[in-house]
Amino acid sequence: MTNDELYERREQTRVKHDILRHYLERFAHIVAHKWESITYIDGFAGPWNVRSPDLKDSSFAIALDELRKARATHREKGKNLRLRCFFLEEDRAAYQQLESFAEGVKDAEIKPQNGSFEQSVSSILKFIREGAQGTFPFIFIDPTGWTGFACHRISPLLKLDPGEVLINFMTSHIRRFLKDENSRQSFEELFGSAEVRDRVAGLTGQDLDDALVREYRGMLRREGRFTHVLPAIVLHPEIDRPHFHLIYATRHPKGVEVFKEAEKAAMQEMERLREGAQRRKREERTGQTELSWARETATESPYYSQLRDRYIGKARQSVLDLLRIRKRVLFDDAWILALESPLVWESDLKKWIKEWQSTEELRVEGLVGRERVPSRGKSHFLVWQSGA
Numbered sequence: 451m452t453n454d455e456l457y458e459r460r461e462q463t464r465v466k467h468d469i470l471r472h473y474l475e476r477f478a479h480i481v482a483h484k485w486e487s488i489t490y491i492d493g494f495a496g497p498w499n500v501r502s503p504d505l506k507d508s509s510f511a512i513a514l515d516e517l518r519k520a521r522a523t524h525r526e527k528g529k530n531l532r533l534r535c536f537f538l539e540e541d542r543a544a545y546q547q548l549e550s551f552a553e554g555v556k557d558a559e560i561k562p563q564n565g566s567f568e569q570s571v572s573s574i575l576k577f578i579r580e581g582a583q584g585t586f587p588f589i590f591i592d593p594t595g596w597t598g599f600a601c602h603r604i605s606p607l608l609k610l611d612p613g614e615v616l617i618n619f620m621t622s623h624i625r626r627f628l629k630d631e632n633s634r635q636s637f638e639e640l641f642g643s644a645e646v647r648d649r650v651a652g653l654t655g656q657d658l659d660d661a662l663v664r665e666y667r668g669m670l671r672r673e674g675r676f677t678h679v680l681p682a683i684v685l686h687p688e689i690d691r692p693h694f695h696l697i698y699a700t701r702h703p704k705g706v707e708v709f710k711e712a713e714k715a716a717m718q719e720m721e722r723l724r725e726g727a728q729r730r731k732r733e734e735r736t737g738q739t740e741l742s743w744a745r746e747t748a749t750e751s752p753y754y755s756q757l758r759d760r761y762i763g764k765a766r767q768s769v770l771d772l773l774r775i776r777k778r779v780l781f782d783d784a785w786i787l788a789l790e791s792p793l794v795w796e797s798d799l800k801k802w803i804k805e806w807q808s809t810e811e812l813r814v815e816g817l818v819g820r821e822r823v824p825s826r827g828k829s830h831f832l833v834w835q836s837g838a
């Protein structure tokens with residue numbers, strides 16, 4: 451089965467897996483330089499709607515694959531990276547498949563567990579501690595809704611330092627059930643606050659989604675003392691709406707760089723997949739096959755471009771505000787601020803800098819020798835010289 455077949459009618463899962471795969475590929479290589487082992491936790495492992503007999507379209511198989519690749523590269527350099535995984539699944543039937551998968555793995559330490567994520571926090575912590583000082587934990591939380599990972603229960607996992615998390619924030623579900631009185635308590639538990647519902651009351655559409663994601667990012671930042679919390683948007687394949695956000699939390703700028711690369715690559719693929727899914731939907735409605743050429747890449751849809759414009763506008767304004775207030779800003783700080791918005795890339799920031807330089811509102815300080823553009827880690831400063 452090709453990847454297109456494996457993920458047909460669940461293209462959003464492919465985008466999620468693409469982000470996970472791309473991120474872990476570089477994450478594992480980087481972590482292996484300094485750490486003896488990686489402890490990878492999948493709190494809602496599945497398998498879930500998989501089509502491949504060997505489960506290669508499951509998050510746990512994808513993760514293990516990437517971790518193994520990093521280990522192989524480092525082995526060539528004489529380093530032995532230990533791989534440790536804890537896979538949790540509540541559903542009995544799915545767990546049985548997970549367990550046989552785990553039994554078949556002989557080259558990594560895999561602990562499958564049949565149970566609920568929240569109830570297993572202490573077992574997860576124990577498993578991580580058993581990895582001793584030299585392990586770096588990465589926690590993937592991929593639920594089917596917004597329950598089962600209440601803020602106060604997962605807090606000890608968020609606080610792990612070192613440690614990173616990637617959470618599937620089910621924006622479409624959350625948006626839909628927000629006003630449902632029966633969900634009041636579970637929302638409070640998700641955000642760890644009773645006030646979020648009031649704070650987002652009255653907002654609709656994209657403004658509502660953004661506010662919910664902002665609130666959740668704020669919670670992660672506070673609970674886990676993460677310095678950087680970034681959302682990637684995964685759009686519904688057939689309609690112009692966000693399906694969910696993958697929210698990534700780290701304490702290192704390198705993580706931001708790697709996550710943004712994963713996001714950017716996945717967004718290009720997402721647009722290609724959405725083009726196909728929307729054509730399929732039209733064909734099913736009209737009963738007519740549309741002429742099409744197999745494409746490797748897609749042109750951006752108007753909806754995607756509109757979303758990108760939205761976030762570019764917001765991020766540009768944030769950088770501008772910072773420059774106006776502080777007058778002299780380390781390029782690295784402007785970079786973090788810009789890239790914390792989804793769909794905004796380093797090339798966008800560099801474009802604004804060029805524009806502001808051309809109008810003499812901004813100058814870059816600290817460039818030496820043949821350096822023409824600012825970059826991170828080089829003490830390059832953006833100096834705002836306009837009165838406005």
Ligand SMILES: C[S@@+](CC[C@H](N)C(=O)[O-])C[C@H]1O[C@@H](n2cnc3c(N)ncnc32)[C@H](O)[C@@H]1O
Binds near residue numbers: 592
């Ligand atoms: C969205 S699916 C996970 C998909 C998987 N991460 C992937 O990408 O291939 C969520 C899984 O979590 C399981 N689940 C639901 N509630 C759970 C809970 N409270 N604790 C652990 N697993 C749970 C479901 O049975 C389902 O298999």
